[in-house]
Amino acid sequence: MSGLEELYKEIILDHYRNPRHQGELECPPAHKTEGFNPLCGDEVSLTFLIEEDSIKELRIAGQGCSISQASASMMAAAIQNKSIEEVRDLSREFKAMMSIHEETIINADQEPVSPVALTLGDLEALKGVVKFPVRIKCATLSWNTLLTGLDDLDT
Amino acid sequence: MTLPSDLKHRFPLLSQVVNGHNIVYLDSAASSQKPDCVIDAMNHYYETINANVHRGAYEIAAQATEEMEQARKRIANFIGCDSPHEVVFTKNATESFNLIARSWGGSNLSQGDAVLITDMEHHANIVPWQILSAEKGFEIRWLPLTPDGLLDLDQLDQLLDGVKMVSVTAMSNVLGTLNPISEIAERAHAAGALVAVDGSQYVPHLPTDVHELQADLLCFTGHKMCGPTGIGVLWGREELLDSMPPFLGGGEMILDVRRDGFTANELPHKFEAGTPPIAEIIGLGAAVDFLNSLGMQNVRDHEIALTDYALRSLNDRYGEEIVIHGPSDPLQRGGVISLEYRGVHPHDLSQVLDQRGICIRAGHHCAKPLMKELGVPATSRASMYLYNDESDVDALVDSLESAGEMFAL
Ligand SMILES: Cc1ncc(COP(=O)(O)O)c(C=O)c1O
Numbered sequence: 001m002s003g004l005e006e007l008y009k010e011i012i013l014d015h016y017r018n019p020r021h022q023g024e025l026e027c028p029p030a031h032k033t034e035g036f037n038p039l040c041g042d043e044v045s046l047t048f049l050i051e052e053d054s055i056k057e058l059r060i061a062g063q064g065c066s067i068s069q070a071s072a073s074m075m076a077a078a079i080q081n082k083s084i085e086e087v088r089d090l091s092r093e094f095k096a097m098m099s100i101h102e103e104t105i106i107n108a109d110q111e112p113v114s115p116v117a118l119t120l121g122d123l124e125a126l127k128g129v130v131k132f133p134v135r136i137k138c139a140t141l142s143w144n145t146l147l148t149g150l151d152d153l154d155t
Numbered sequence: 156m157t158l159p160s161d162l163k164h165r166f167p168l169l170s171q172v173v174n175g176h177n178i179v180y181l182d183s184a185a186s187s188q189k190p191d192c193v194i195d196a197m198n199h200y201y202e203t204i205n206a207n208v209h210r211g212a213y214e215i216a217a218q219a220t221e222e223m224e225q226a227r228k229r230i231a232n233f234i235g236c237d238s239p240h241e242v243v244f245t246k247n248a249t250e251s252f253n254l255i256a257r258s259w260g261g262s263n264l265s266q267g268d269a270v271l272i273t274d275m276e277h278h279a280n281i282v283p284w285q286i287l288s289a290e291k292g293f294e295i296r297w298l299p300l301t302p303d304g305l306l307d308l309d310q311l312d313q314l315l316d317g318v319k320m321v322s323v324t325a326m327s328n329v330l331g332t333l334n335p336i337s338e339i340a341e342r343a344h345a346a347g348a349l350v351a352v353d354g355s356q357y358v359p360h361l362p363t364d365v366h367e368l369q370a371d372l373l374c375f376t377g378h379k380m381c382g383p384t385g386i387g388v389l390w391g392r393e394e395l396l397d398s399m400p401p402f403l404g405g406g407e408m409i410l411d412v413r414r415d416g417f418t419a420n421e422l423p424h425k426f427e428a429g430t431p432p433i434a435e436i437i438g439l440g441a442a443v444d445f446l447n448s449l450g451m452q453n454v455r456d457h458e459i460a461l462t463d464y465a466l467r468s469l470n471d472r473y474g475e476e477i478v479i480h481g482p483s484d485p486l487q488r489g490g491v492i493s494l495e496y497r498g499v500h501p502h503d504l505s506q507v508l509d510q511r512g513i514c515i516r517a518g519h520h521c522a523k524p525l526m527k528e529l530g531v532p533a534t535s536r537a538s539m540y541l542y543n544d545e546s547d548v549d550a551l552v553d554s555l556e557s558a559g560e561m562f563a564l
Contacts, residue, residue: 004507063532135502
C-alpha cells in the first residue's frame, strides 16, 4: 500500500479528521465564493474577510473527499494574515507543485522552474497527489475557488 | 442451465494485473469488458474486408456491407424485432436520445405540451429534452420515486395529463431498480402518449423483447453489452420512425440531392448520415452472438444470484455501517450496487480499492437530479456482469473495512 501512503500522508488525514477554520463569516463585511468539482459533486464555500489588502480571516464550509477537505484546511491555515499578492503567489506555487512533473523541469530549455519554496509548509504534504492525476482537481478546488473570489473583488 | 464458470478467460483484459493484484472489475454499468470473439471480429474486418459500405461494386466492399447488414439483423433479433430496418445505428445511447428529441420532439412538441421523465434518469435522457424545451417551450415533468427507490406509479396517471412522450429508463444505473415498462407503456398509451425507453442498463443484462415492453422507441449502447464503444442503437416502430424527419444530414441518408433540396433515404439509412462505424457494428453483432450463446436468461439468473450474494455479504458484515441504495429484493433490481460506508467519501473509497486492483466508480453517475433526491453529492458504485463471480464480491467486501479504518470520521 506504499502508493496510498504517499497520497494520504498522516498530516493530510489529520487535517481531514480535524479540519481547521470551519464555518462561515457574516457577509458583509466578509466576501463569499463557491466552487464545485463537477466530477464528484464536491462543493466548497469560502467566506473571507479582507483588511488592508490582507486576508484577515477565512472560513470553510462544504463537503468533499479527504484530499479536497484537507487541502482547504491547510490553505486556510497558510493564507491567514497574508496579503492578497502573497496569496496569489502561494497559489501559483501550489498549483506548480500539483501539475509540473520533474521531467519537464529537467528537460525544459527555458529558465528552470524554481523549486517549490519552503513557504508552502504543510501544504507540501499534498505533493503525492500529482501521482494520482484524477485527484489533482480535488486538491486545487479550494485554491481555485479562492482565486475566483479574489478576482471578483476587483469587479 | 448456468453460465460456464471459466467465462473470465474469454475476456483478455480480466487477466490483467493492476497495482500488483489480479484485476477485479466491478464497473460494468459504466462499460463492460470485451470477449475475445468481439475483438477478433473487429480485427477480422480490418484485416480482410475493410472498405466503405453501400457504395463499392467490388468484392470486399460487398462483403463489408453484407457483414454489417447481417449484424443489424442479429441485433434486431436480439431485442425481439424481426424488421432490421427498425434498427438505426447511432454513436451511443446518448446520440439515440438526441435523435429522438431533435427529430420527433422538434416536429411534435411546442408550448402547452409536456414530456414526462423520471427522477432516476441518466443525463442522456434529461439534457436533450432540456435543450429542446428551451427552444420550444414545452414542459418537462418528473415522476418521483418511493423511499425504497421504485418509481411512484401512484402519481403516474395524474402526471400523464397532457403528456405527449414518456421517456423512462428500464433500469437505473445508480439504484439498479428495474422499472415496470410494459405497465407504464399501457398507461401512457391510454393517455395518448408515446413511450421511449432507455435500455442502456437493461438490454445488456436481461432478455429483451420490444413487443413485450410495449415501447415505441428503445435506446441502448454497445459498449455496456460486450460490444465496442462508438456504436449505439435506436430501435423504433416503423410507422413512427417513418413519420420522423432526418436527424443529421449528409451522405448515406439521402435518395436524391438537388439544388432545391433532397429526398431522404428509406429506413434505417434515413437516420444514418455519413460513413457508419462499420467495425463497431460488426463488433456489436459478435457481442450479441456471444450473449445469445450464453443465453440471456442465464445471464439474468447469474446476476440475480450474485446480487443476492453481494447484498447479503455486505449487510451481514457491515450491518448499520452500510447504506445500499435502491430495492433490497434482487428480483426487483440488477447488479448495480450504490453504497455508502461509514461516511467515507466515494473518492477515498475507490482510491483505497484501486490499490487492490478493484475497479468501482465514484461520482454522480451522470444522474445529478437523482443524487439530489438521495441527498448525497456522489455514491460509490460497484456493478456486476456475467463474468463476475463470488470472489469479486468477496474482494469488495473485504476491502471496505480498510477504507473505513483510514477514513471513517
Ligand atoms: C441508464 C443509462 N443511460 C444512458 C447512458 C449513456 O450511455 P452512452 O454514454 O454510451 O451514450 C448510460 C451510460 O452511462 C446509462 O447508464
